[in-house]
Amino acid sequence: MTDELVEREVAAEQAFVDRVYAQMEHAASAAAELAREGHSRGRLGHEGGLVERDAMVFQAAKRIAQLDAAHEGLVFGRLDMDAALDPAPRYVGRIGLRDGDRNSLLIDWRAPAAAVFYQATAADPQQVLRRRVLRSAGRSVVGVEDELLDAEGLAAAEEQGRELPIIGEGALMAQLSRARDRSMHSIVATIQAEQDKAIRAPSRGVVSISGGPGTGKTVVALHRAAYLLYSDRQRYERGGVLVVGPSGVFMRYIERVLPSLGETAVALRSLGEVVNEVRATRHDEPAVADVKGSARMAELMRRLARQQAPGSPTEFRVFWRDDRLVLDRGKLGQIRRQLMSQGMRNKQVPRVAQALLDALWRQVRGERGREQGRERFNDDMLSRPDFLEFAAAWWPPLDAPAVLCWLREGELLARIADGLLSGEEQRLLAKSWSTLDPNRPISPQISIEDVPLLDELRYALGDVPARTEDERDDPMALIEGAVDINELMTAADREFSSGRGWRPPTNSIEDDGYAHVLIDEAQDLTPMQWRMVGRRGRTASWTIVGDPAQSSWPEPAEAAAARAEALDRKQVHEFHLSTNYRNSAEIYAHAAAYAQRVGLDADLPDAVRRTGAEPKDVVLGPGAGSAQLEAATREAVLELAGAVSGTVGIVVPVARRSEVNAWLASWPELAQDAPGARAAAVDSATTPSGEDRVVVLTGLDTKGLEFDGIVVVRPQEIEDESATGRATLYVVLTRATQLLTTIS
Numbered sequence: 001m002t003d004e005l006v007e008r009e010v011a012a013e014q015a016f017v018d019r020v021y022a023q024m025e026h027a028a029s030a031a032a033e034l035a036r037e038g039h040s041r042g043r044l045g046h047e048g049g050l051v052e053r054d055a056m057v058f059q060a061a062k063r064i065a066q067l068d069a070a071h072e073g074l075v076f077g078r079l080d081m082d083a084a085l086d087p088a089p090r091y092v093g094r095i096g097l098r099d100g101d102r103n104s105l106l107i108d109w110r111a112p113a114a115a116v117f118y119q120a121t122a123a124d125p126q127q128v129l130r131r132r133v134l135r136s137a138g139r140s141v142v143g144v145e146d147e148l149l150d151a152e153g154l155a156a157a158e159e160q161g162r163e164l165p166i167i168g169e170g171a172l173m174a175q176l177s178r179a180r181d182r183s184m185h186s187i188v189a190t191i192q193a194e195q196d197k198a199i200r201a202p203s204r205g206v207v208s209i210s211g212g213p214g215t216g217k218t219v220v221a222l223h224r225a226a227y228l229l230y231s232d233r234q235r236y237e238r239g240g241v242l243v244v245g246p247s248g249v250f251m252r253y254i255e256r257v258l259p260s261l262g263e264t265a266v267a268l269r270s271l272g273e274v275v276n277e278v279r280a281t282r283h284d285e286p287a288v289a290d291v292k293g294s295a296r297m298a299e300l301m302r303r304l305a306r307q308q309a310p311g312s313p314t315e316f317r318v319f320w321r322d323d324r325l326v327l328d329r330g331k332l333g334q335i336r337r338q339l340m341s342q343g344m345r346n347k348q349v350p351r352v353a354q355a356l357l358d359a360l361w362r363q364v365r366g367e368r369g370r371e372q373g374r375e376r377f378n379d380d381m382l383s384r385p386d387f388l389e390f391a392a393a394w395w396p397p398l399d400a401p402a403v404l405c406w407l408r409e410g411e412l413l414a415r416i417a418d419g420l421l422s423g424e425e426q427r428l429l430a431k432s433w434s435t436l437d438p439n440r441p442i443s444p445q446i447s448i449e450d451v452p453l454l455d456e457l458r459y460a461l462g463d464v465p466a467r468t469e470d471e472r473d474d475p476m477a478l479i480e481g482a483v484d485i486n487e488l489m490t491a492a493d494r495e496f497s498s499g500r501g502w503r504p505p506t507n508s509i510e511d512d513g514y515a516h517v518l519i520d521e522a523q524d525l526t527p528m529q530w531r532m533v534g535r536r537g538r539t540a541s542w543t544i545v546g547d548p549a550q551s552s553w554p555e556p557a558e559a560a561a562a563r564a565e566a567l568d569r570k571q572v573h574e575f576h577l578s579t580n581y582r583n584s585a586e587i588y589a590h591a592a593a594y595a596q597r598v599g600l601d602a603d604l605p606d607a608v609r610r611t612g613a614e615p616k617d618v619v620l621g622p623g624a625g626s627a628q629l630e631a632a633t634r635e636a637v638l639e640l641a642g643a644v645s646g647t648v649g650i651v652v653p654v655a656r657r658s659e660v661n662a663w664l665a666s667w668p669e670l671a672q673d674a675p676g677a678r679a680a681a682v683d684s685a686t687t688p689s690g691e692d693r694v695v696v697l698t699g700l701d702t703k704g705l706e707f708d709g710i711v712v713v714r715p716q717e718i719e720d721e722s723a724t725g726r727a728t729l730y731v732v733l734t735r736a737t738q739l740l741t742t743i744s
C-alpha cells in the first residue's frame with residue numbers, strides 16, 4: 001500500500017466530509033431561522049415535524065462540535081455494498097442528515113439502515129464488500145481503516161471499474177491502543193457485533209448485560225441509552241432516562257459519552273445522588289456499610305417513621321362546658337396507630353384535627369355540652385390557639401432528613417432496632433449517626449449508604465404538604481388547607497413541565513419515576529440500593545450491567561432477592577460480552593491468574609491486544625519502612641508516567657490515601673501532572689477530579705475506570721481491607737490498558 005494511495009483515499013473522504021459539514025451548517029442556519037419565526041408564532045414544529053427535526057439536528061450538531069472535536073468525527077463510517085444492492089457508498093455518522101433534495105446523505109448510527117455497519121462480519125458479510133472507518137481530528141480526516149468482508153464480491157466490483165482498496169490495520173486495534181484521558185469516549189465507529197446486539201435490543205422489559213472486565217459493558221449500556229432515545233424519543237425524553245453508577249468519579253468519567261452522541265436528556269447520578277437534591281460522596285467503613293445496606297434496614301426505617309416525634313407534646317387537656325377532656329399518652333398512641341393505618345404519615349396531616357376532635361368529643365358527657373352539639377364543639381376547639389398549637393406540634397409534617405436525625409438518640413435507635421439488629425450492629429450504627437444535626441443541611445452529613453435510608457423514609461412519610469409563605473406560620477393552614485395546596489402544587493408542576501422534553505426533578509415522590517433506568521456496576525448494589533432504584537423504575541424499561549466476580553457486596557443472595565423485587569417480574573433478556581477491550585493480553589492474564597488463585601468465580605473474557613509488556617512486581621516485603629515504600633512508589637510512578645502518554649492511577653489501601661497523596665504532591669517531576677494531590681492529601685474525603693493525569697485512588701474508587709498505567713501500592717492490604725477485598729483487588733488489577741506495576 002503506497003502513501004500516495006492512502007493520501008488519495010483520505011482526500012476523497014475529506015471531500016465528502018466537507019460536503020456533510022456544509023450541509024449541516026446550511027440545515028442549522030435554516031433551522032435557527034425557522035425557530036426564530038416559530039417562536040414568535042408561539043410554538044415550534046407545526047410543519048409536520050420537519051422543522052423540529054432540523055432544529056434537533058442543529059442542537060445535536062452543536063454539541064458534537066463542541067465536545068468531541070478533537071477525537072471522533074461527525075462522519076465515521078462508510079459501507080461499500082454489493083453493486084446489485086447499491087453501487088454508491090453509504091456513510092454512517094453520529095447524527096443523520098439529508099441533502100438539499102432530502103435524500104439521505106448521512107445515516108444516523110442508530111437507524112435500522114446502519115445496523116449492518118456493525119453486524120456484517122466476514123463470515124456473514126450481509127452484502128457488504130468493504131467496511132471503512134474514518135479517523136478524524138475535528139473536521140479533518142486523518143486516516144482510514146478498512147476491513148474486507150467479501151473478497152470475491154470486491155474482486156467482482158473492481159472488475160466492473162469500482163476502486164475499493166483495503167487500507168490500514170483495522171479500526172478496532174487502532175482505537176484500543178489510543179492513550180486514555182480522564183473521560184470515556186464513544187465507540188460508535190467500532191462497536192462489535194455482539195455489543196451491537198445488546199445496544200439494539202428491544203426496549204421492553206429488562207436488558208441484562210454481563211461480561212468480565214473491560215468487555216465494554218459500560219460503554220455499550222451508554223450507547224444503548226442513546227439508541228433508545230433515538231428509537232422512541234417521545235417516550236424516553238418525556239419520561240426521562242436515569243443512569244446510575246457507583247461514584248462521582250465514575251460519573252465524571254462517563255459524562256461526555258452521551259452528549260458526544262448528541263444526547264443530553266439523561267440524568268446521570270451516582271449512588272449517592274439518586275434522591276433529588278441529596279448528594280452524598282463519602283462511603284461508610286465496610287462494617288457499617290454492610291449493616292446499612294441490609295434489607296433489614298427497610299423495617300428499621302418503617303419503624304422509625306412511625307415514632308412519636310421527639311420533643312412533641314404527649315398530653316392535651318381542655319375544659320369544655322362541664323367536662324374535663326384529656327388526651328393522655330395511651331389515648332394519643334391509639335389515635336396515632338389509627339392514623340398510621342390509613343397511609344403515609346404526612347398524608348394524614350389534614351386528618352389530624354378531625355381525629356383529635358373525635359376522641360375529645362367522645363369524652364363530652366355533660367348535658368350542656370351534648371346539647372350544644374358537635375358542630376359547636378368543633379367551632380370552639382378550632383378557634384382555640386392551644387388546641388391548634390397542640391395539633392400542629394403533635395403531628396407536624398416531617399421531612400426525611402429531620403426524621404433520619406432522630407437516630408442520633410441512641411435510646412430511640414435501641415428501641416426500634418430491638419429484635420432486628422444485633423448489639424454490635426446497633427453500636428456501629430449509633431456511632432455513625434451520633435453527630436447528625438437537624439439544623440445543618442443533610443447532604444454533607446450523610447454517607448452514600450445513608451441515601452437509600454433517606455429514600456425509604458421519604459416513602460414511609462409521604463411528601464411534606466407544601467404551604468405558601470403566608471401559611472407557613474399559621475397552624476390553621478396546616479389542618480384545613482394542606483391537601484388542596486398539595487394538589488395545586490403538583491398540578492402546577494405538571495403544567496410547568498408539560499412542554500417537550502424531560503421534566504426537571506421536583507422533590508415529590510410522585511415524580512421519582514423514569515421511563516428507563518440504567519444501572520452500571522449492578523453487582524455492587526445493596527438490597528437497600530435496589531429498593532431505591534426500584535422505586536424509580538416501576539413502569540420503566542431497564543438496562544442492567546454487571547460482573548458478579550467484581551462484586552463488593554458480601555450477601556449476594558439478599559441482593560439478588562432485592563433485585564428481583566425491584567424488577568417486579570419484568571421479562572429479562574440476557575446478553576453476554578466475551579472480549580476484553582481494555583487490558584493488554586499480558587495484564588489480563590496476570591489478573592485472571594490472580595482471580596483463579598484466590599478462588600473468585602470469574603467470567604474470563606479474551607483479551608485481544610498484545611503489547612509485549614509484562615506486569616511488574618516490586619517486592620519490598622512487610623518489613624519495609626515508609627521511606628522505602630515511598631521511594632519504590634515514586635520510581636514506579638515516574639517510570640509509568642514517562643512511558644505512557646495518557647493517565648496513571650496509583651491505587652492504595654484506604655488507610656494510606658492521604659499519605660500517598662502527600663508523597664505525590666511533593667514530587668517535583670509530577671507537579672504539572674497532579675495538581676490536585678495536595679488538596680487530596682489535606683482532605684482525605686476528596687476524590688480526584690478535574691484533569692489530573694496522575695491520581696491516587698482507593699480500590700473501590702477505581703470501579704469502572706481505566707488508566708494507561710496502574711501502580712498498586714501494597715496489594716495485600718487492599719485484599720485484607722474488607723470481606724470482599726479479593727474481588728476489589730481483582731478490579732484494581734484489571735484497570736490498566738498498557739502497564740501495571742505492583743509494589744508488595
Ligand SMILES: Nc1ncnc2c1ncn2[C@@H]1O[C@H](COP(=O)(O)OP(=O)(O)OP(=O)(O)O)[C@@H](O)[C@H]1O
Nearest residue numbers: 187190191192213214215216217218219581582704
Ligand atoms: N467496540 C469497541 N471499540 C473500541 N473500544 C471499545 C469497544 N468496546 C469497548 N471498548 C473500550 O474498552 C474499554 C472498556 O470498556 P468498559 O469500561 O465499557 O468495560 P466494562 O465491561 O464496563 O468494564 P469493567 O466491568 O471492567 O468496568 C473502554 O475504553 C471502551 O471504550
